[in-house]
Amino acid sequence: MNTVVDSGGWSVWPAPAKLNLFLRITGRREDGYHALQTVFRMLDWGDTIRLRPRADGQIRRVGDSIPGLAEADDLVVRAARLLQSSLKFAQGADIIVEKMIPSGAGLGGGSSDAATVLRALDRLWGLDLGEDRLAALGLTLGADVPVFVRGHNAWAEGVGESLVPIDLPPAWYLLADPGVHVNTAGLFQAPELTRNAAPATMADFVSGASLGNAFEPVLRRRESAVEAVFAVLAEVGTPRLTGTGSGCFVEFATRESAEEAQARVASRVQSRVVAGAMRSPLLDALEAGIRD
Template structure:
């Protein structure tokens, strides 16, 4: 029997273990290479079917009007797809969210929320879309959404949608929230952004891990220099955390992370983080936790 609700659905954060900008397409989108790593910290969503066809967000999200929320846009996109395929609207749904991840942090929170929404409603509505079909449906909403539906550590290319599974260390991360929200568009529009980093391969990344056993040392984040210039708290967090390992920014910022081989090592650094910042630890995930739910 199909459930009438799906509660406690995780929407985990991601880290970009490196992020290279290799060029720019004619339509303005940048060509990237990165490795996406899921971690065990994120938002939590709850879905309850309604007696009508309305889709409602029943939680307030500061600074995000309901009509602009990727959660709502994803739900309505899937609802329209179900109507197109079946000729009938599926039941409406009330969506509640427990927001944990900061906005403008480079952790993929909004994209992860949208991906979890697509996966959960695909089950509740018995829509029957494959993972690949859900990835394609979500891509126009955000380039990171396909990764969260893909749901494994991934080497990504293109605008982030061309994904291949890749192995990465089972490690812990200390993450610092520098207290600023970094607008992605502002970083990608910067004149001094590096846009011609040489292409690498999965083999380059994997070889580095095998030889160096160093998850934080491969490549760099090409967006970090721009974000650090425009947002000094990002630069300060990179400098401080860099005393304990190879620290770098994730995504377009603002959060900064460093990998550690054990939870004890992460705890030892976490307790030293200056109180001016919010900081936490998280463990690497090899698979999206929604896979167990679905």
């Protein structure tokens, strides 16, 4: 479907969520950051970004998508201003974020929103910077932004920015949100965090080896709500943690099996069933173009 510009001048763009199908820490880099390995899985569900170009150069966030988050600190505003300032570009934009992805759940909401702003404003402003340059700009905003800029399921290393596209089979996911907002910086400083896991290979992942999430045991011990959700989800499959957040998920081969599992746990956990995407819906929107 084409991206539509309505009578008010707004265009609408998807900002999909992601899952980390595993997450290992294999050491520390010379720059002090942790060396990671993960697989990013795009989801066919997420936030929605509305954009309207401005001729006066102002970047404005319309509405309050995350209560308490100052406009200057919002990643969507920072992304737009970064793109604008890096090119000394005269146009501006109004931005509306329609939030569906819970904050602090490890589903990539803020990073995806920022990536969508970069890619969509690149199109709306007629910049045509290209994926590589936009991904490089995105990396200055956060380690997860480049994967959303590129929009492909990927094997990732480094701090998450070294990406190799990977084909993943169709899958459906039962997502559960314990309602815990995780402080990522604090989690990385946890003394019990395993920081020296043996590096995995793509062959390990493809074979179905259990590669785990380094943050799962830490968060389950620290947050009773996360542990409680794991206990319920274990009745319908093998629960996993995504990223450094509190979001939990179970993978299923079919929508029907995922929905049956959801029905079994519906009275005890907040959940939703979403499809894994072959690639980001944002790429589809960009390729379809814009029409009035």
